[in-house]
Amino acid sequence: MSRIFHLSIIITTLFIIPTVSLAFAAETAGEYIDRKAEIWNLFFRMMTVAFVVGGVIAGTMVWQVWRFRESNPNSKPTEYEEKGEF
Amino acid sequence: MAHSNWAEWIYLGVVTALLIYVGAEAWNVERIIDHAPADAEIIIVTGQQWFWTFEHEDGTKEVGELHLKKDHAYKFEVTSIDVNHDFNIPEFVVLMDAIPGRINTVWFSPNEAGEFEIQCREYCGLIHYNMRAKLYVEDV
Numbered sequence: 001m002s003r004i005f006h007l008s009i010i011i012t013t014l015f016i017i018p019t020v021s022l023a024f025a026a027e028t029a030g031e032y033i034d035r036k037a038e039i040w041n042l043f044f045r046m047m048t049v050a051f052v053v054g055g056v057i058a059g060t061m062v063w064q065v066w067r068f069r070e071s072n073p074n075s076k077p078t079e080y081e082e083k084g085e086f
Numbered sequence: 087m088a089h090s091n092w093a094e095w096i097y098l099g100v101v102t103a104l105l106i107y108v109g110a111e112a113w114n115v116e117r118i119i120d121h122a123p124a125d126a127e128i129i130i131v132t133g134q135q136w137f138w139t140f141e142h143e144d145g146t147k148e149v150g151e152l153h154l155k156k157d158h159a160y161k162f163e164v165t166s167i168d169v170n171h172d173f174n175i176p177e178f179v180v181l182m183d184a185i186p187g188r189i190n191t192v193w194f195s196p197n198e199a200g201e202f203e204i205q206c207r208e209y210c211g212l213i214h215y216n217m218r219a220k221l222y223v224e225d226v
Contacts, residue, residue, distance in 0.1 A: 006096045013103050032159050032195035033118055036179045042115040049108055053101070060097075 009056075017048065122193035126159035133164070133171030133184035135210060136217040151220045152204065154196055161193040172208035175221055181207060199225035 068075060129152070130141040140148045154160060164173045164182045171184035175194070182192040206217035 002093075006093065009100055010096065010103075013100050013107075018107065031157065032123060032197075034197055035119055035194045036177075038115050038119055039179050042111060045111060046108060049104055053104060056100070 122161045123159045126161040126193050128161050128163060131162045131164045131173050133166040134168050136213040138204060138219040153222045156196055156199045156223050156225045159193060159195045161191055164190045169210050170208050171206045171210050174205050174207040175202060177202045196223040199223045
C-alpha cells in the first residue's frame with residue numbers, strides 16, 4: 001500500500017504536474033510571447049509546487065506524531081527503555 | 087535492529103525532482119521573457135522627478151503619455167536623470183528600474199488595445215505617488 005502511495009507521488013511529480021501545467025498554459029495568440037501569461041503561469045506553477053512541498057512536509061510531521069505517540073498500540077519501548085536505562 | 091531506508095531515498099528523490107523542476111521552469115521562462123525580438127522598436131524611457139519622457143526611434147518625443155501599436159514589439163531602454171525610479175506598466179507586467187547613468191532594457195508586445203496606466207514603482211520623492219503616464223495602445 002505504502003509502495004503504491006510513494007510510487008504515485010513520484011509519478012505525480014515527474015509526469016502529471018508538468019503535463020497538466022503544459023496543458024493549461026495559456027497559448028500565445030500573436031507573433032510575440034504574452035509576457036503577462038508567461039509570468040503569471042510561472043507564478044501559479046511555483047505556487048503549486050510550494051503547496052505540494054508544504055503538504056508533504058506537514059503531512060509527514062502529522063503522521064510521525066500520530067504513529068509514534070505513546071498510546072499507539074503499535075509503539076514499542078526502545079531498547080534503553082526496556083532495560084530500564086532511560 | 088534491521089531497517090531499510092528506501093522511504094528516505096524516495097523522499098529525497100521527490101524533493102530533488104521538484105527543485106530541479108522549479109529551477110528549470112524559472113530559468114526557461116526568464117530566458118523566454120528576456121529575449122527581445124530583433125524587429126522590436128526601441129523606445130528610450132527617461133524618468134525624472136516626477137514625470138516620464140519617451141523617445142521613439144524616429145526622434146519624436148512624448149511626455150506623460152506613450153502611443154504604441156497593438157501586436158508590435160517594443161524594447162524600452164530605461165534610464166533616469168536624477169534619482170532612482172522604476173518604470174512600470176501593471177497591465178502588461180512590465181517593470182524595470184530606472185537608474186541614473188545606467189540603461190536597463192525590457193521588452194513587451196501589447197496584445198490588447200486601450201488606455202493603460204504607467205507608473206513609478208520606486209519611491210522617488212515628494213510627488214512619487216503622482217508620477218504617472220498614460221499608455222495608449224492603438225489597434226492598427
